[in-house]
Amino acid sequence: xxxxxxxxxxxxxxxxxxxxxxxxxxxxxxxxxxxxxxxxxxxxxxxxxxxxxxxxxxxxxxxxxxxxxxxxxxxxxxxxxxxxxxxxxxxxxxxxxxxxxxxxxxxxxxxxxxxxxxxxxxxxxxxxxxxxxxxxxxxxxxxxxxxxxxxxxxxxxxxxxxxxxxxxxxxxxxxxxxxxxxxxxxxxxxxxxxxxxxxxxxxxxxxxxxxxxxxxxxxxxxxxxxxxxxxxxxxxxxxxxxxxxxxxxxxxxxxxxxxxxxxxxxxxxxxxxxxxxxxxxxxxxxxxxxxxxxxxxxxxxxxxxxxxxxxxxxxxx
DNA sequence: ATGCAGTCCTGTAAGC
DNA sequence: TGCTTACAGGACTGCA
Numbered sequence: 021x022x023x024x025x026x027x028x029x030x031x032x033x034x035x036x037x038x039x040x041x042x043x044x045x046x047x048x049x050x051x052x053x054x055x056x057x058x059x060x061x062x063x064x065x066x067x068x069x070x071x072x073x074x075x076x077x078x079x080x081x082x083x084x085x086x087x088x089x090x091x092x093x094x095x096x097x098x099x100x101x102x103x104x105x106x107x108x109x110x111x112x113x114x115x116x117x118x119x120x121x122x123x124x125x126x127x128x129x130x131x132x133x134x135x136x137x138x139x140x141x142x143x144x145x146x147x148x149x150x151x152x153x154x155x156x157x158x159x160x161x162x163x164x165x166x167x168x169x170x171x172x173x174x175x176x177x178x179x180x181x182x183x184x185x186x187x188x189x190x191x192x193x194x195x196x197x198x199x200x201x202x203x204x205x206x207x208x209x210x211x212x213x214x215x216x217x218x219x220x221x222x223x224x225x226x227x228x229x230x231x232x233x234x235x236x237x238x239x240x241x242x243x244x245x246x247x248x249x250x251x252x253x254x255x256x257x258x259x260x261x262x263x264x265x266x267x268x269x270x271x272x273x274x275x276x277x278x279x280x281x282x283x284x285x286x287x288x289x290x291x292x293x294x295x296x297x298x299x300x301x302x303x304x305x306x307x308x309x310x311x312x313x314x315x316x317x318x319x320x321x322x323x324x325x326x327x328x329x330x331x332x333x334x335x336x337x
Numbered sequence: 338a339t340g341c342a343g344t345c346c347t348g349t350a351a352g353c
Numbered sequence: 354t355g356c357t358t359a360c361a362g363g364a365c366t367g368c369a
Contacts, residue, residue: 022362022363023362023363026362052345054345054346054363054364054365078363101363101364102362102363103346103362103363103364104346104361104362104363104364105346105347105348105361105362123347160346161346161347161348162345162346162347162348162361162363163345163346163347164345164346164363164364165363183364204339204340205339205340206339206340206341210340210341213363213364215363215364222362222363223361223362223363224362225362269362270362271361271362272348272349272361272362273348273361273362274362291362311340311341311342312341312342312343313363314360314361339369340368340369341367341368341369342366342367342368342369343365343366343367343368344364344365344366344367345363345364345365345366347361348360348361349359349360349361350358350359350360351357351358351359351360352356352357352358352359353355353356353357353358
């Protein structure tokens with residue numbers, strides 16, 4: 021579900037809540053996720069402190085540190101993907117994080133001093149446990165997301181190499197982009213969703229940036245002119261930046277790190293608007309399925325290949 | 338190598 | 354009301 025702007029919003033929300041906090045306990049539902057969690061990671065991360073919260077394409081990256089035995093620093097990374105329905109939120113007053121909640125699969129207990137152990141508010145025993153300062157909670161209805169522990173920066177790089185995460189729109193050179201498009205006959209909509217060529221664009225923003233570029237989703241990659249390719253790339257960046265300003269798009273399940281909905285759904289031009297008039301020209305927005313994903317476009321603003329009655333290309337371009 | 342369809346999972350809404 | 358079907362923001366696998 022979440023695309024780059026949603027993941028960026030989660031990271032921005034979580035950063036001030038997590039930096040400097042220690043992980044004292046980790047709870048896992050035991051359910052299998054797309055990225056399978058391993059029990060040993062829970063104990064491995066205990067006693068570490070959050071020192072950085074960042075994002076790469078649709079991936080969240082948390083960096084944690086702790087003092088190592090010989091005076092040095094030990095570092096590790098927690099990498100996460102929200103899949104379609106993942107919700108990663110800071111909960112200030114979740115005092116029973118180890119009790120099962122609906123579709124909650126991971127809970128990281130946070131404290132502002134080093135120290136492990138479950139919250140025991142009634143316990144006034146000898147050993148003083150730093151008070152619980154909220155939890156980082158992962159909820160995921162469809163379990164298409166998940167988290168993984170990565171030991172070093174080097175391992176982190178190979179993780180992104182393995183997953184073939186391409187450059188984000190603002191890091192992609194127009195020449196490289198145009199060159200890649202010239203080499204493919206795939207529909208441009210499918211190319212935008214391919215995270216290896218350009219990363220971070222998902223189904224909603226692919227439709228939106230095609231509309232704002234005036235390009236039909238069923239155009240073939242190699243049919244785009246250099247000018248069209250450049251415009252599409254710059255619009256992809258612009259559409260994402262605007263969506264970040266609006267804290268992401270909430271259609272169904274998405275919430276930011278503070279458990280709040282986004283606002284960008286109010287500004288969508290085509291996504292989810294099949295049958296409604298185009299805000300620019302008044303023509304009816306159409307919906308077709310491209311590569312198994314629903315695609316929304318304005319047939320007047322987005323001139324494309326000759327279409328048959330089903331809305332698909334009849335001949336070549 | 339390329340591109341497409343099927344698959345993972347659960348919830349919701351629409352249609353009969 | 355209840356059952357069935359289609360669809361949902363993602364990404365991997367396997368097949369042609």
